Amino acid sequence: xxxxxxxxxxxxxxxxxxxxxxxxxxxxxxxxxxxxxxxxxxxxxxxxxxxxxxxxxxxxxxxxxxxxxxxxxxxxxxxxxxxxxxxxxxxxxxxxxxxxxxxxxxxxxxxxxxxxxxxxxxxxxxxxxxxxxxxxxxxxxxxxxxxxxxxxxxxxxxxxxxxxxxxxxxxxxxxxxxxxxxxxxxxxxxxxxxxxxxxxxxxxxxxxxxxxxxxxxxxxxxxxxxxxxxxxxxxxxxxxxxxxxxxxxxxxxxxxxxxxxxxxxxxxxxxxxxxxxxxxxxxxxxxxxxxxxxxxxxxxxxxxxxxxxxxxxxxxxxxxxxxxxxxxxxxxxxxxxxxxxxxxxxxxxxxxxxxxxxxxxxxxxxxxxxxxxxxxxxxxxxxx
Amino acid sequence: xxxxxxxxxxxxxxxxxxxxxxxxxxxxxxxxxxxxxxxxxxxxxxxxxxxxxxxxxxxxxxxxxxxxxxxxxxxxxxxxxxxxxxxxxxxxxxxxxxxxxxxxxxxxxxxxxxxxxxxxxxxxxxxxxxxxxxxxxxxxxxxxxxxxxxxxxxxxxxxxxxxxxxxxxxxxxxxxxxxxxxxxxxxxxxxxxxxxxxxxxx
Numbered sequence: 401x402x403x404x405x406x407x408x409x410x411x412x413x414x415x416x417x418x419x420x421x422x423x424x425x426x427x428x429x430x431x432x433x434x435x436x437x438x439x440x441x442x443x444x445x446x447x448x449x450x451x452x453x454x455x456x457x458x459x460x461x462x463x464x465x466x467x468x469x470x471x472x473x474x475x476x477x478x479x480x481x482x483x484x485x486x487x488x489x490x491x492x493x494x495x496x497x498x499x500x501x502x503x504x505x506x507x508x509x510x511x512x513x514x515x516x517x518x519x520x521x522x523x524x525x526x527x528x529x530x531x532x533x534x535x536x537x538x539x540x541x542x543x544x545x546x547x548x549x550x551x552x553x554x555x556x557x558x559x560x561x562x563x564x565x566x567x568x569x570x571x572x573x574x575x576x577x578x579x580x581x582x583x584x585x586x587x588x589x590x591x592x593x594x595x596x597x598x599x600x601x602x603x604x605x606x607x608x609x610x611x612x613x614x615x616x617x618x619x620x621x622x623x624x625x626x627x628x629x630x631x632x633x634x635x636x637x638x639x640x641x642x643x644x645x646x647x648x649x650x651x652x653x654x655x656x657x658x659x660x661x662x663x664x665x666x667x668x669x670x671x672x673x674x675x676x677x678x679x680x681x682x683x684x685x686x687x688x689x690x691x692x693x694x695x696x697x698x699x700x701x702x703x704x705x706x707x708x709x710x711x712x713x714x715x716x717x718x719x720x721x722x723x724x725x726x727x728x729x730x731x732x733x734x735x736x737x738x739x740x741x742x743x744x745x746x747x748x749x750x751x752x753x754x755x756x757x758x759x760x761x762x763x764x765x766x767x768x769x770x771x772x773x774x775x776x777x778x779x780x781x782x783x784x
Numbered sequence: 785x786x787x788x789x790x791x792x793x794x795x796x797x798x799x800x801x802x803x804x805x806x807x808x809x810x811x812x813x814x815x816x817x818x819x820x821x822x823x824x825x826x827x828x829x830x831x832x833x834x835x836x837x838x839x840x841x842x843x844x845x846x847x848x849x850x851x852x853x854x855x856x857x858x859x860x861x862x863x864x865x866x867x868x869x870x871x872x873x874x875x876x877x878x879x880x881x882x883x884x885x886x887x888x889x890x891x892x893x894x895x896x897x898x899x900x901x902x903x904x905x906x907x908x909x910x911x912x913x914x915x916x917x918x919x920x921x922x923x924x925x926x927x928x929x930x931x932x933x934x935x936x937x938x939x940x941x942x943x944x945x946x947x948x949x950x951x952x953x954x955x956x957x958x959x960x961x962x963x964x965x966x967x968x969x970x971x972x973x974x975x976x977x978x979x980x981x982x983x984x985x986x
Binding site for chain 1: 822823826827831839841844847914915918933940942954956958960962966
């Protein structure tokens, strides 16, 4: 019985154990046919090895420092490697999430029981055409009860479309992945790291019990939740967003490298089409907003006056705690924007940051950086 | 194939970092796996794609994919195998994608400044031609055959190759013999296709 090609090939690489190797040698001694095949296999292996040696890298070209590569990956991929829930609830997103939380909670609560009985008919789509700053007295997300609040909200949210984050090699690829043209600041000539967060969707179900827990957690048991609202649903569909990061930016988890850091070079430009919010027809957005504003610290009278001045079907409210940041209204190529200053980063070794937010033609844009915000508007206006 | 130098620098196959039972990747475990395997992964992918920047990019993609996986010692007892399997797959996917876009003549194989390109201009042209044909032949093979060849060319032992492609160690000899035969046939076809034929004298 002859030896298989596999065994002959293994012998050539010295991958047979001693016993098998000695049995094979004894067989080869008496089998001309196997010796011929062994010679054939060895010759072919030699030729293939010779060819593959031509693909071998030049050591000078392959100087790979894994620690430097790890830091690069950490910079580019911190958001990717951070679990979604941690990103959503990260403190740096507090303003946006505070608004979303207040609005989402209130959305579910203000829907009437009769409306829900009509089995979640579609109201229509709410889209962001403008942003507005809402100065609030307290930032309940930053207070000690934030963990309770996060738990309450996390339990109520069901993801229906799981997003993922993809690194794009250039603007064209990012545009292809996101499904729209990407705008980048012409004032920056360096190459950004482009991350595309693909579309995601979730639904939120209002619950009387959760609301009571939430109000208790934020110390607002004086606000009476509307009754009989269990089960009202809100659907949120968020299209793909793109984040372009320029310069020396440190993420929350990255170790601080030795030597001076050029924080003034760090800039993050974000863009996304407006999310779509769909819920039941009987929604009274103004009363929802009033509830949300009261939850965020406004008096009933202030909340009413403020909410009447805003079209809530097309406005994204950004609550800004008075003691945490200052803001000013600015003009970005004809669109109203909010420039927030003095935002405290999560890391204590980073200087305060600024964020400029504006909406135009169905898109929401943001520009974020450290230090002076004097270049924020020119950078925003240079987006092409 | 003499890869003694590379073999001496091999990271341990079963990384000790995988001792935690947490669902997500602990930062220190992920970093340790990265530091241990990244350089070798770049070298393996380089052989496939022939471009150092792209090799580093794909190596990073490999680790990002690893991070997206749930962490469990049972599932990831063989992190090295998972990494090299994913890395070679990404490398060959990239090569196929280039081949489809008819770009790999200029991109993957025509890099005179890379690899072991000789100084003699004529030999450099022939060397680049051979690199192109090798890569063209590789993408024509079954994925597992191409993976086995690429890993062996990078100095992997049979046990390491087996863990990376997910087969028994005893099967590697047979797989390798078959892959080499298929590769040589494919390479010869490419050579015949690209061989310069002078016009016949009339």
